[in-house]
Each structure stands twice: as structure tokens, then as C-alpha cells.
Amino acid sequence: MSQYAIKGQRIHIAGSATKDTSPNLLKYAHELIFELVKKLAAEGATFIIGVGNEPLSEPNTPASLPIIFDWTALTAVRECLQAGIAQASGSQGRLIATVATSKIEDKIPDTRRELWEFLLAAEAIEIEFLKPGWSSGALRRQREVAKGDILIILSGGEGVEHFAEEYIARAKPVIPLDLRIGSRCNDGSGGASRLAGEALTQPDRFARILDPTAAGNLFSRLTTRQGRRPVIEVVEAVVRLIHALEPSSGGDHPQSQSILSNVKVGGSMTVGSINQYYGFGTALQPAQPTPTPPLKRTILFLASSPINAARLRLDVEMREIDNGLRLAQQRDRFVIEQRWAVRTDDLRRALLDLNPEIVHFCGHGAGAGGLVLENDAGQAKLASTEALARLFKLFTNPVRCVVLNACYSKVQADVICQHIDYVVGMSDAVSDAAAIKFAVGFYDALVRERSYEDAFDFGCNAIELENLPEELTPVLKKKPG
Incomplete structure (x- = not known):
């Protein structure tokens, strides 16, 4: 039985700890x-x-340990380069890939400047720069997921959990380690340590092992025993698990079926496809007529959070909508497209290119002033109610529903509904929590073949069930006649 080759695989390492973690751990x-x-x-x-x-674990103490591991990993890479263990680049690309904004130089710690300059001089690092204003953590994570083959995670919170969800959805291996040291932002629901427990009971969800009977044993050997197991033993267990993977795990697969395909972000940057994989027997089967696939319903997700406006948790809203779609039995009927840091040109082009049935905007509203989009510098730019209504008038077919998940957007809903069958707006200010819950309830119902009216009611009820005071803030406007 041949081993899975690690050579050439791009391995993604992520994680964090809380500042209260014991120094020894x-x-x-x-x-x-x-x-x-x-x-x-x-x-x-x-x-x-x-x-x-x-x-750092102690912000005012330079000698204290960091609560993220990125620069530790980069230090290890430098040591490997200096020792001749690794090459700066090869047929598989540069040794390190990262995704960053144009502000990356400002974020390099003074204590790491020499290391950074070394890696740049060695031409060991490939940097993909996001467009100015595209600073969403979810956008960065999606670009990193598109590049990776295997994910290894250590503790952490929502960011690590999002990485794991995206890798699993693309049938790429995820290796969670069970060390419990919290997360940098004190968020999430247990991070890698929780996922490590799930991997013991559902190993095939996290990785396809060539010998499935060995999966449970391989995952159980990853345990750190909360820092009591020698590091080298854990490292060897990780490598052993990778060697045991099916050769086809991760990346493109010739026998894959798209669930949510051609996901895009901002302009025309393609992030990748979400695939589900199936095993096939080797026996030849009689040719069967190919059934006509059902028409897919496209949801266009538009996000705008200008740098000079209050920051919104738009990445969480997108993630929750995406999760709801994946869990639904009718998920293969829907395609979700994403545009972030939306400018007026991006909005028009997305509608022209994608012909969506549902348009979902999340961001800021300015009441009678319009919706807040972005300019080329990532600053706020208002799109007037009248201009938006005239734009949607050009898309009465195929757009059937517009969701304006933004404060005071009832003003726009009142006008856009003259041209679109169903428009959801907000009659008042709406909190991040309520906006996210409404979106979750709305799409949970919609992707399970409920009507737009029912989906709206489910969205309002989702707010109410959370004991949030805004269940009456969403309003549903319908096209006259």
C-alpha cells in the first residue's frame, strides 16, 4: 500500500490561544x-x-510568548532554508503562500522585521494582495482555502472553525489537534480541540483514509494529552495520518459533484468550488440516459463595509447563510455568488453577469440617503434610492427577491418593490445579531422550498427566538398586482 506523498502538498497551518493560557502550555x-x-x-x-x-500573551512584556503561531512557523521555515532542508521555490511554487492587504508592511512586528526581510530576499514567499478595502477576514480565509491542500489547526476560535468548514466542504483533509488553549479573540465554539473530538467519531468527514478501518486509530494517535505527550510523538502521528490519506484527497477530483459552484468574490476573482465526493466501484455499468439537471437558483450576496464606517460582521452573516445552504436537502438547487467591498460598477456587473434570482445586500443603510456602497478607495459612497430602483427595473426578470439587510432600508424596499416581486427592508436600525439571525431563518426556509412569504416569517421568528427586540424591524414589500 503506497504512502500519500507529502512532497508538493500545500499545507495550511492556523490557530491561536487566549492570552490567559499557561506559559507551559x-x-x-x-x-x-x-x-x-x-x-x-x-x-x-x-x-x-x-x-x-x-x-503577545502579556502585551507590555516583549519577552512573553505570542498567542498566534504564524511567526513561529515562519521561523521554522527559515531554519529549514538555512539548513538546506527546503528550497525557496520549485515546480510547486514558492515555499510559503500568504494573502494580505497593502498594509502588510505596517503590520510586521519590529522583532520580526529581519525574518521577514530574509524570506523576501530568499524569494521564498508568494503574496496575494487583496484589493484595497477588501479586508474582510472571511475573504482572506476563502483565498487561503483555495490555495491549500491540507489544513492543520491548533485551538483557535471562529476563524479556525471557518477554515475547517471550508476545507471539509471542498473534501480537503482537515487535521485538528486537541490541545485546549482557547482562542485569540475568545470566540468560536471550541475551535480545533472540539473538532478533534468530532474527528474521533466521524473521521471520514475530516479525511479520506486509504484504509478506512485505520481512520479511528490514526486520529486517536494525534492526542497531545493536554501538553503531556512529547512533541515529537504528536508530529510523527500527524505525518503518519497524512501518509495514510487517499491519493485523491483534496484539490480537484475528476469524479466530483458541485454543490455550490463557482463562488466568486469582489470583481472577478474566483475563489473556488465547493464539492462533494463519491466513491465509485470499478465494474462497468450500462450507460444510462443523463437526466436533465434542475435549474439552479442563484443567490447574489453583496457586502459593503467601508473603512470609514462602523465595522459589521458581514463575514459571519455570509458563513451562516452558506452553512444553512449546505445542510439543506435541496442544496444542489442553489448557487451562491459573493461580491465584497461592493462599488456601483461591481453591483451592475454582477447583476449582468450572474442573472440572480435573489439579491442579498448586507451593509449600512442611510434611510432616504440610500444604501452605502464603496468607492475605489474603500470609503463610503451612497447609492440613491431612485438610482437603485431604476437599476432593478432593468432586472425584473430574473430577479424575484431583493433582501436589504441594512438599517433603515425600508425606504429603498418601498420603491424597488414597484419592479421586483418581493423586497425585504428594515424599518429601523438593526443590530448585527438580529441581521444575521434574520438571514439564517430566511434562507433556512427558502432552500427547503418554502415560499418567499414563509421565508420572511421564518427570518422574523429567528430574531424572536433569540429574544432580540427587533423581530418587527424587517418588512416585506410585494410588487403591486
């Missing part, structure tokens, strides 16, 4: 990441590693 975590990167580099792996600031 935090030191263990850094040693684990350091040795793991060295071992994988020696076997020919390349990496996805974040580059940015480095928060």
Missing part, C-alpha cells in the same frame, strides 16, 4: 508548530502561513 504549542513545520518541510511540503501582527 503556550510554549508546548509553539514547539509543536515549530517541529511540525520542520518535519513537513523536510518531506517536501509547501505552506500557507498568515503574515501580520503578533499579539
Whole structure:
């Protein structure tokens, strides 16, 4: 039985800890990441590693340990380059890939400047820069997921959980480690340590093992025993699991069926497809007529959160909508398209290119002033109610529903509904929590073949069930006649 080749695989490492983590556990975590990167580099792996600031467990104490592991991983890469264990670039690309904004230089810690300059001079790092204003964490994560082959995660919170969801949805292996050290932002629902427990009971959800009977054993051997197990043993267990993967795990697969395909972000940057994989027997089957697939219903998700406006949790809203779509039995009937940092040109082009049935806007509303989009510099730019209504008048077919998940957007809904069958607006200010819950309830119902009216009611009820005071804020406007 041949081993899965690590050489050439791009391995994504992510995680964080809370600042209250005990120094001994935090030191263990850094040693684990350091040795793991060295071992994988020696076997020919390349990496996805974040580059940015480095928060410390004791912010005013430079000698304290960081609560993220990115620069520890980069330090291990440098050691491998200096020792000749790894090459800066090869047929698989540069040794490190990262996604960043134009402000990356401002975020490099002074204590890491020399390391950064070394990696740049060695031409070991490939940087994909996001367009100015596209600073959403979800957007960055999606670009990183598109580049990666295998995800290894250590503790962390919502960011790590989002990474895992996206890798699993694309049938790429996820290896969660069980060390419990919290998360940098004190968010999420347990991060990698929770997912490590799930992997023990559902190993095939996290990775396809060539010998399925060995999956449980391989995942159980990843345990850190909360820092009591020697680091080298954990590293060897991770490598052993990777060697046991099916050769087809991750990446493109010739026998895949798209669930949510051709997901895009901002302009025309393609993020990737979400695929579900099936096993096939080797026996030839009689040719069967190919059934005509049902028409897919496209949801266009538009997000705008200008840099000079209050920040909104738009990435969470998108993630929750995406999760609801994936869990529904009729998920293959829907395609979700994303545009972030939306400008007026992006809005028009997305409607022209995609012909969506549902248009979902999340961001800021300015009442009679219009909806808040962005200009080329990422600053706020108002799109007037009248201009938006005239735009949607040009798309009465195929657009059937517009959801304006923004404060005071009832003004726009009142006018746009003259041309579109169903328009949802907000009659008052709406909190992030209520906006997200409405979206979850609305799409949970819609993708289960409920009507637009029912979906609206489910959205309002989702707010009410959370004991939020805004269940009457959404309004549904219908086209006259």
C-alpha cells in the first residue's frame, strides 16, 4: 500500500490561544508548530502561513510568548532554508503562500522585521494582495482555502472553525489537534480541540483514509494529552495520518459533484468550488440516459463595509447563510455568488453577469440617503434610492427577491418593490445579531422550498427566538398586482 506523498502538498497551518493560557502550555504549542513545520518541510511540503501582527500573551512584556503561531512557523521555515532542508521555490511554487492587504508592511512586528526581510530576499514567499478595502477576514480565509491542500489547526476560535468548514466542504483533509488553549479573540465554539473530538467519531468527514478501518486509530494517535505527550510523538502521528490519506484527497477530483459552484468574490476573482465526493466501484455499468439537471437558483450576496464606517460582521452573516445552504436537502438547487467591498460598477456587473434570482445586500443603510456602497478607495459612497430602483427595473426578470439587510432600508424596499416581486427592508436600525439571525431563518426556509412569504416569517421568528427586540424591524414589500 503506497504512502500519500507529502512532497508538493500545500499545507495550511492556523490557530491561536487566549492570552490567559499557561506559559507551559503556550510554549508546548509553539514547539509543536515549530517541529511540525520542520518535519513537513523536510518531506517536501509547501505552506500557507498568515503574515501580520503578533499579539503577545502579556502585551507590555516583549519577552512573553505570542498567542498566534504564524511567526513561529515562519521561523521554522527559515531554519529549514538555512539548513538546506527546503528550497525557496520549485515546480510547486514558492515555499510559503500568504494573502494580505497593502498594509502588510505596517503590520510586521519590529522583532520580526529581519525574518521577514530574509524570506523576501530568499524569494521564498508568494503574496496575494487583496484589493484595497477588501479586508474582510472571511475573504482572506476563502483565498487561503483555495490555495491549500491540507489544513492543520491548533485551538483557535471562529476563524479556525471557518477554515475547517471550508476545507471539509471542498473534501480537503482537515487535521485538528486537541490541545485546549482557547482562542485569540475568545470566540468560536471550541475551535480545533472540539473538532478533534468530532474527528474521533466521524473521521471520514475530516479525511479520506486509504484504509478506512485505520481512520479511528490514526486520529486517536494525534492526542497531545493536554501538553503531556512529547512533541515529537504528536508530529510523527500527524505525518503518519497524512501518509495514510487517499491519493485523491483534496484539490480537484475528476469524479466530483458541485454543490455550490463557482463562488466568486469582489470583481472577478474566483475563489473556488465547493464539492462533494463519491466513491465509485470499478465494474462497468450500462450507460444510462443523463437526466436533465434542475435549474439552479442563484443567490447574489453583496457586502459593503467601508473603512470609514462602523465595522459589521458581514463575514459571519455570509458563513451562516452558506452553512444553512449546505445542510439543506435541496442544496444542489442553489448557487451562491459573493461580491465584497461592493462599488456601483461591481453591483451592475454582477447583476449582468450572474442573472440572480435573489439579491442579498448586507451593509449600512442611510434611510432616504440610500444604501452605502464603496468607492475605489474603500470609503463610503451612497447609492440613491431612485438610482437603485431604476437599476432593478432593468432586472425584473430574473430577479424575484431583493433582501436589504441594512438599517433603515425600508425606504429603498418601498420603491424597488414597484419592479421586483418581493423586497425585504428594515424599518429601523438593526443590530448585527438580529441581521444575521434574520438571514439564517430566511434562507433556512427558502432552500427547503418554502415560499418567499414563509421565508420572511421564518427570518422574523429567528430574531424572536433569540429574544432580540427587533423581530418587527424587517418588512416585506410585494410588487403591486
